[in-house]
Amino acid sequence: MMDFALLSKYGISCPKTGIANTWQRAAGMARSFGFPVALKISSSQVLHKTDRGGVLLGLKNEDEVHKGYDLLVARFSHVKIEGIIVQKMAGRESVELIVGGKRDSQFGQLIMLGMGGIFVEVMRDVTFRVCPITRQDAQEMICELRAYPILAGARGRKPVNRAALEDTLIRVSQLLLKEDPSEFDINPLMADENGCVAVDMRILR
Amino acid sequence: MALSKKVRNLDAVFHPGSIAVVGASREPNKIGHVIVKNFVDGGFAGKVYPINPNAEEILGLKSYKSVLAIKDKVDSAVIAVPAAAVAGVLEECGKKGVKGAVLITGGFAEVGKADEERRIAAIAEKYGIALIGPNCMGVLTPASRVDSVFLPIYKLGRPRVGKIAFISQSGAVGGCIVDLAARAGIGMSKFVSYGNAAAINECDLLEYLAQDKDTEIIVVYLEGVKDGRRFLEVARKITPKKPVVVLKAGKSASGAAAALSHTGSLAGSAEAYKAAFKQSRVIEAETLEQLFDFAKIFDQPLPTGDRIGIITNGGGMGVLATDSLEEYGLKLAKLSDESQKSLRISLPPYANVRNPLDIIGDADSHRYEVALNAMMRDPNVDAILLIILFQTAAIDSGVANIAIRASDLGKKPIIAVCTGGEYTEMHKRIMESYGVPAYASPSSAMRAIAKFVEYAKSKAKFR
Numbered sequence: 001m002m003d004f005a006l007l008s009k010y011g012i013s014c015p016k017t018g019i020a021n022t023w024q025r026a027a028g029m030a031r032s033f034g035f036p037v038a039l040k041i042s043s044s045q046v047l048h049k050t051d052r053g054g055v056l057l058g059l060k061n062e063d064e065v066h067k068g069y070d071l072l073v074a075r076f077s078h079v080k081i082e083g084i085i086v087q088k089m090a091g092r093e094s095v096e097l098i099v100g101g102k103r104d105s106q107f108g109q110l111i112m113l114g115m116g117g118i119f120v121e122v123m124r125d126v127t128f129r130v131c132p133i134t135r136q137d138a139q140e141m142i143c144e145l146r147a148y149p150i151l152a153g154a155r156g157r158k159p160v161n162r163a164a165l166e167d168t169l170i171r172v173s174q175l176l177l178k179e180d181p182s183e184f185d186i187n188p189l190m191a192d193e194n195g196c197v198a199v200d201m202r203i204l205r
Numbered sequence: 206m207a208l209s210k211k212v213r214n215l216d217a218v219f220h221p222g223s224i225a226v227v228g229a230s231r232e233p234n235k236i237g238h239v240i241v242k243n244f245v246d247g248g249f250a251g252k253v254y255p256i257n258p259n260a261e262e263i264l265g266l267k268s269y270k271s272v273l274a275i276k277d278k279v280d281s282a283v284i285a286v287p288a289a290a291v292a293g294v295l296e297e298c299g300k301k302g303v304k305g306a307v308l309i310t311g312g313f314a315e316v317g318k319a320d321e322e323r324r325i326a327a328i329a330e331k332y333g334i335a336l337i338g339p340n341c342m343g344v345l346t347p348a349s350r351v352d353s354v355f356l357p358i359y360k361l362g363r364p365r366v367g368k369i370a371f372i373s374q375s376g377a378v379g380g381c382i383v384d385l386a387a388r389a390g391i392g393m394s395k396f397v398s399y400g401n402a403a404a405i406n407e408c409d410l411l412e413y414l415a416q417d418k419d420t421e422i423i424v425v426y427l428e429g430v431k432d433g434r435r436f437l438e439v440a441r442k443i444t445p446k447k448p449v450v451v452l453k454a455g456k457s458a459s460g461a462a463a464a465l466s467h468t469g470s471l472a473g474s475a476e477a478y479k480a481a482f483k484q485s486r487v488i489e490a491e492t493l494e495q496l497f498d499f500a501k502i503f504d505q506p507l508p509t510g511d512r513i514g515i516i517t518n519g520g521g522m523g524v525l526a527t528d529s530l531e532e533y534g535l536k537l538a539k540l541s542d543e544s545q546k547s548l549r550i551s552l553p554p555y556a557n558v559r560n561p562l563d564i565i566g567d568a569d570s571h572r573y574e575v576a577l578n579a580m581m582r583d584p585n586v587d588a589i590l591l592i593i594l595f596q597t598a599a600i601d602s603g604v605a606n607i608a609i610r611a612s613d614l615g616k617k618p619i620i621a622v623c624t625g626g627e628y629t630e631m632h633k634r635i636m637e638s639y640g641v642p643a644y645a646s647p648s649s650a651m652r653a654i655a656k657f658v659e660y661a662k663s664k665a666k667f668r
Contacts, residue, residue: 100468104477106433112468112476120467128472128480130437137484183469202466 003203010175012168012186013197015090019083023069026086027062033088036060039068040085041076058089090190090197093157095150097191098126099169101176101184109176113141113169116188131173138166151191158193168196181205208412211404214335215413217305219346219395221280222251225272225303226353227294228285228310229255229263236309236355237285240343241266243352247363250350254279272301281305283343283353288312291339292324299332307353308338314401315340326403334404341400342376345383347393348419354398356380365638367392368421369500370414372399372407374428378454382426382493390637391501394419406431408439415443422503424496425451433481440485448660450499452490453478486663488656494649502653504640505618507661510587512538513654514580515561517592518568518600522622522647523561526590529651535658537561538586544579551575560586566594570603577611577619588618588654592647595629605632609639618657622650 004014016033019042020026030037041054049055053075056068069084098116101109107130114126127144129137142151142165153159168189176184183204190197224244230237237257241264244253255263258270269275272282272294282303284294288310298306306329313322322339329336337344343353347366354361361380364387371386373379376398383396394417397410407430414420423443430436443449456475464470482489490496513535517523530537540548540560548558552572556565562580564572573593580586593604612619621643623633633643644650 098467100466100472102466102468102472104433104472104474106430106474107437107477107481108434110472110477110480112472114471121470124471126471128476130433130477130480130484133484140483183464183466185466185468187467204465204469 003201006175006179006203007186007198007201010171010178012171012175013195015197015199016088018086020069020086021083023066026069026084027065029086030059030065031062033086036089037065038085038087038089039065039072040087041072042082042085043076043079044082045079046076090199091192094190094192095147095160096188097165097196098185098187099172099189100186101131101172101181103180103182104130109173109180111169111173111176113145115145115147120187129173131176133170133173135166135170138169141169142166160191161193161195164195165191168198179203208416209409210333211329211335212409212413214304214333215405215410217280217303218307218335218337218344219305219351219417220349221305221351223254223277223280224249224251224351225254225256225269225275225279225282225298226285227256227272227282227298229257229260229268231257231260231263238263239355239357240283240285240309240353243354243358244350246358247350247352249352251280252277272297272303275301279303281307283307283309284338285309285355288318288321288339292321292328295325295328295334295336299328299334303332303334305335306337307341307344308336308400308403309341309343309353309355310338311340311400313339313403322401322403329404336404337397338400339403340376342380342398344398345393345396354380354383354396362387364391364393364396367394368419368504369393369424369497370395370397370417370420370422371424371426372397372410372414373426374399374402374407375426375454376400378426378493382496386497388634389497390634391497392638392640394421402431408432408435411436411439411443411449415439415447421447422500423447423449424500425449426496427451427453428455433477437481437485440481440487444486445664448488448500448503449485450488450490450496451482452493452496453482486660488660495652498644498649498653499656501637501642502618502620502657503660504642505588505612505620505657506615507664508588508618508654508658509661511658511662512536512585512587513590514538514540514583514586514588515590515592516573516576516580517561517563517594518566518573518597519592519594520563522592522594522624523563526592526622526647526651527561529648532648533651533655535651535655538583540579541583541585544583544585548576548579551579566597567599568597569599570601570607573604574607577607581611581614581617586617588620588658590620590622590647590650590654592622593632595623595625595632602632602635605635608636608641612639612641618654620644620650620654622647
């Protein structure tokens with residue numbers, strides 16, 4: 001479960017999110033966040049939103065938001081709806097990263113940076129440090145990834161915002177030391193030239 | 206770093222004026238006999254007191270019933286009595302004012318007797334004794350001929366005096382490495398097998414060695430540390446002054462199988478150690494061979510850059526060296542115009558005066574000297590890889606002499622590669638004995654150079 005409050009407490013950016021009760025409000029939010037956006041059903045009666053068709057991704061303009069809003073309302077007409085969540089989605093040029101933590105019996109909190117997504121364990125392009133980390137540690141972690149050239153702007157991409165990524169690592173290190181979770185994931189952390197946004201997270205106390 | 210009393214007392218372990226061997230024996234195949242013999246035959250200049258209640262004399266030395274029966278002062282003790290007798294012996298040592306002790310005896314925490322081990326540690330603590338062990342193989346100080354390693358000298362070679370201190374949690378692994386190092390001509394300032402580390406642990410030894418004037422390089426074989434955070438802090442303070450090379454064994458258990466997160470499944474104890482090593486600038490070796498491959502290169506002056514000059518009397522070796530150089534992220538030096546001009550004059554017309562500098566299969570010692578001098582003078586060369594194939598007709602021992610003389614100048618790092626059999630090995634050993642690190646292959650040399658350069662960079666010597 002995404003704990004926005006916890007992340008924002010440590011200054012870790014989350015995607016811009018709002019809840020709308022009319023399609024006009026939804027379209028207005030989308031316009032102010034910037035496209036593309038995702039629409040998600042908000043209802044205590046719908047637990048697995050994706051499985052039940054309650055999530056629409058990649059809506060590119062107000063017209064699509066309007067149609068999407070109407071579709072979700074119709075699809076869930078049988079349950080009590082609290083509203084429709086509007087969430088800004090990362091741009092196409094974003095890089096999916098993972099930033100995580102684990103309590104080690106010998107060294108205490110470890111922080112991990114790696115290439116994110118669902119194949120994290122397969123690619124194993126990850127690197128660790130013992131918390132707390134310095135800015136230099138953060139810089140070295142970034143440069144150590146095999147996929148570093150992608151972050152630095154391979155194939156004509158815009159390089160990701162290095163300072164923002166370093167800040168995120170340092171803030172996660174602070175979060176880990178303060179909260180002392182047994183395991184922690186931000187996956188994916190979407191990084192692009194503007195900054196980093198935690199799209200999903202998981203914390204095990 | 207202010208040292209605690211027990212750490213300061215390690216002086217008595219490494220440089221004692223007098224030593225008692227408790228559990229000394231007349232039986233040649235007993236540990237207590239071998240240790241006395243090693244002190245006597247090894248040429249230890251201080252007093253040796255065998256302790257054995259049932260013997261009058263051992264190896265020509267008067268034997269005592271207990272350390273308390275000795276009139277003069279005793280700096281240090283080597284203890285090799287049955288586990289049940291250890292506490293009593295240690296109490297006597299404390300009363301006698303013995304400052305350091307090496308406890309060879311096993312049968313403590315490693316067999317589940319943690320309480321017994323704590324009791325021993327408490328006695329050492331009470332008297333401020335620097336206690337090494339229990340369950341260890343002993344200590345060597347080649348310079349003062351301290352040798353409590355209980356393996357016979359004819360079976361386990363003792364290294365020459367050098368600048369590398371080697372501490373090993375495992376006695377078996379430590380012993381093999383010492384034997385190999387001795388054979389390869391690598392020198393040591395100290396060797397410590399620290400066993401169960403009941404009182405003196407790896408961090409205490411690191412703190413001591415950081416201030417030891419005879420030690421310039423620290424090599425560690427670890428299976429685990431007692432306190433990860435302290436290790437990180439201690440190592441962090443030492444590495445800016447002295448390089449620390451570590452081999453961490455026991456890495457296969459990666460991540461917890463039952464982990465619920467991606468991070469949890471990827472973060473095993475190996476990753477934690479790796480992270481700590483990186484943060485403290487500890488140089489990590491992946492294999493036993495790398496441990497001393499990496500350590501011995503620090504006999505040379507630190508490089509001021511990553512541009513490598515290669516000299517070879519075999520073209521193929523130059524190609525292999527260049528491949529490895531790229532693999533490890535080093536740069537091929539571009540020889541200055543001046544070097545090229547002078548080499549053009551001195552080398553035969555069929556030699557190519559580019560880096561890698563192939564001085565051709567008919568090169569003799571003189572040609573090596575010319576090439577080496579050019580690279581030593583060239584401001585574009587930060588370190589020199591000297592490949593010598595000893596198999597050719599024109600090469601003889603003179604070339605080793607030239608390498609050693611150039612290395613003695615201490616101007617630039619000179620690293621030798623000698624690939625071959627017995628004749629080659631002999632010369633490798635000679636060069637090694639005079640502080641020229643010599644490797645069996647271009648790749649092992651280049652990997653060590655890469656670590657060397659990385660360390661030099663972290664010390665902000667350049668860039």
